[in-house]
Amino acid sequence: MIWLRITGCVLVTASCxxxxxxxxxxxxxxxxxxxxxxxxxxLLRGEILYAMSPLHEALERVGRKSDGPxxxxxxxxxERLGRQEGETFSRVWKEELDRQAKxxxxxxxxxxxxxxxxxxxxxxxxxxxxxxxxLYLEQLDLSIGFMREHEQERTRMCTCxxxxxxxxxxxxxx
Amino acid sequence: MEKKDELLxxxxxxxxxxxxxxxxxxxxxxxxxxxxxxxxxxVCGGEEYVxxxxxxxxxxxxxxxxxxxxxxxxxxxxxxxxxxxxIAKRAGEAGRTPGQVETSDRAGAYQATPQDLxxxxxxxxxxxxxxxxxxxxxxxxxIQGGHRIGLAGKTVMDGRGVRxxxxxxxxxxxxxxxxxxxxxxxxxxxLENGQAxxxxxxxxxxxxxxxxxxxxxxxxxxxxxxxxxxxxxxxELAACWQGIPQNDLGxxxxxxxxxxxxxxxxxxxxxxxxxxxAVDEIGGREDIDAMRYAMNCGCRVLATxxxxxxxxxxxxxxxxxxxxEGMFDRYIVLSSREGVGTVEEIKDGDGKCLHSENRAKSANxxxxxxxxxx
Numbered sequence: 238m239i240w241l242r243i244t245g246c247v248l249v250t251a252s253c254x255x256x257x258x259x260x261x262x263x264x265x266x267x268x269x270x271x272x273x274x275x276x277x278x279x280l281l282r283g284e285i286l287y288a289m290s291p292l293h294e295a296l297e298r299v300g301r302k303s304d305g306p307x308x309x310x311x312x313x314x315x316e317r318l319g320r321q322e323g324e325t326f327s328r329v330w331k332e333e334l335d336r337q338a339k340x341x342x343x344x345x346x347x348x349x350x351x352x353x354x355x356x357x358x359x360x361x362x363x364x365x366x367x368x369x370x371x372l373y374l375e376q377l378d379l380s381i382g383f384m385r386e387h388e389q390e391r392t393r394m395c396t397c398x399x400x401x402x403x404x405x406x407x408x409x410x411x
Numbered sequence: 412m413e414k415k416d417e418l419l420x421x422x423x424x425x426x427x428x429x430x431x432x433x434x435x436x437x438x439x440x441x442x443x444x445x446x447x448x449x450x451x452x453x454v455c456g457g458e459e460y461v462x463x464x465x466x467x468x469x470x471x472x473x474x475x476x477x478x479x480x481x482x483x484x485x486x487x488x489x490x491x492x493x494x495x496x497x498i499a500k501r502a503g504e505a506g507r508t509p510g511q512v513e514t515s516d517r518a519g520a521y522q523a524t525p526q527d528l529x530x531x532x533x534x535x536x537x538x539x540x541x542x543x544x545x546x547x548x549x550x551x552x553x554i555q556g557g558h559r560i561g562l563a564g565k566t567v568m569d570g571r572g573v574r575x576x577x578x579x580x581x582x583x584x585x586x587x588x589x590x591x592x593x594x595x596x597x598x599x600x601x602l603e604n605g606q607a608x609x610x611x612x613x614x615x616x617x618x619x620x621x622x623x624x625x626x627x628x629x630x631x632x633x634x635x636x637x638x639x640x641x642x643x644x645x646x647e648l649a650a651c652w653q654g655i656p657q658n659d660l661g662x663x664x665x666x667x668x669x670x671x672x673x674x675x676x677x678x679x680x681x682x683x684x685x686x687x688x689a690v691d692e693i694g695g696r697e698d699i700d701a702m703r704y705a706m707n708c709g710c711r712v713l714a715t716x717x718x719x720x721x722x723x724x725x726x727x728x729x730x731x732x733x734x735x736e737g738m739f740d741r742y743i744v745l746s747s748r749e750g751v752g753t754v755e756e757i758k759d760g761d762g763k764c765l766h767s768e769n770r771a772k773s774a775n776x777x778x779x780x781x782x783x784x785x
Contacts (some may be wrong), residue, residue: 321421323423326533361540
């Protein structure tokens with residue numbers, strides 16, 4: 238019976254520790270996703286400022302060049318805009334963002350910032366696009382900076398909390 | 412059907428729906444004009460139609476689209492007119508000249524709203540007006556299919572000229588069309604011993620010189636096997652969309668789109684080694700210099716210019732120089748006297764008449780009279 242208890246305690250501690258590690262990994266994945274998004278926005282800026290490509294073309298090219306959920310989101314938008322079904326750009330942007338937000342691991346604040354970015358994209362001239370993109374990149378840099386700054390402590394905290402939580406549960410269950 | 416679908420996509424919701432339901436022969440549609448607060452006009456087969464809205468009156472699904480049309484156009488309608496759609500021969504009923512729409516017709520006509528134009532512009536530019544800054548400056552946007560959207564509104568000026576157009580309240584959707592074979596009659600005059608000749612097409616606006624030049628380019632490229640370079644400053648000849656010509660200019664034709672003529676001719680000579688260079692609507696000193704450069708490099712030049720006759724062009728300050736220098740081997744003068752694209756006369760470099768429409772007619776008449784006498 239004691240062996241059963243010991244096995245149970247080990248399993249509970251291990252699974253809680255794994256949950257903690259998973260949570261820490263999520264933080265890293267989130268940071269990596271934001272970095273990918275930043276790279277894609279840089280590419281988008283190049284397409285708009287240098288090649289003067291219309292948005293659906295620019296989104297398609299950038300989406301094809303990249304990987305991950307953000308790339309899927311770009312491709313979906315490009316496809317929908319290409320169909321020209323009489324939808325505004327901001328609507329397509331927002332609806333597709335809502336659809337992909339979970340996969341992109343966006344926080345509520347990042348989601349709002351990204352939605353606002355889409356509302357202003359395509360408005361007026363190239364100079365306006367440049368400023369809109371620059372503003373969003375600034376916001377993105379802040380988010381990435383915050384994620385990087387707190388990554389180590391967050392990773393440690395999640396891992397420790399997981400293991401400690403597991404031990405605590407094991408003690409209570411025993 | 413494909414052309415219709417392709418076109419309808421660029422219009423704002425209400426106009427898109429009405430046009431979609433209207434029983435029009437889309438192969439004959441030439442222009443669709445949108446003006447804020449004014450009826451939407453459709454020019455089809457040379458006649459003018461006004462788009463009307465009857466949805467509320469009928470109250471059944473799919474009943475809103477209808478076209479008020481002038482007499483003589485009913486035979487151009489294809490397919491069955493839907494039970495919902497109605498064709499009103501308004502001009503005939505009102506005892507007016509066919510093709511004219513009276514102000515009273517506005518009563519039942521759909522009036523385009525500022526929102527309609529804004530939305531249409533958004534779709535025309537693929538939600539990216541910034542990508543068409545240069546085109547807007549020039550007053551038109553070319554879309555897929557080679558159709559051109561003419562824009563008018565309030566211009567914003569800067570030191571360089573027109574910076575942009577704001578409050579765009581007038582749109583003219585001009586459908587691309589090409590008349591294959593329209594240059595058949597003049598092609599023998601443009602060649603000598605298998606070599607292309609320098610040719611200048613002279614005509615007043617809307618007399619078909621661009622359409623004729625387009626077919627000449629195609630025939631030079633496909634039929635005669637010349638490598639042709641086209642400098643298409645206003646995207647009229649090739650109507651490029653995303654760099655791909657939407658009009659058929661032949662298999663051996665390279666197009667430099669939206670490029671100033673003078674620079675473009677130099678670029679083509681250096682980069683693409685064309686045997687024939689074609690440009691539309693020359694006028695400035697730099698155009699003449701670039702043509703001279705291309706001719707000196709051994710290229711044959713095909714160009715168009717606005718004018719009534721060779722004498723008219725010869726009187727113009729800059730263009731007169733090229734006539735007096737004998738830069739061109741052929742001058743083709745067009746008019747719309749007997750329909751768009753009437754070839755009035757063809758002259759050689761010395762101004763000697765090689766073909767004259769009047770002379771040909773009087774010769775035909777004479778032959779007929781002699782035949783009658785015999």
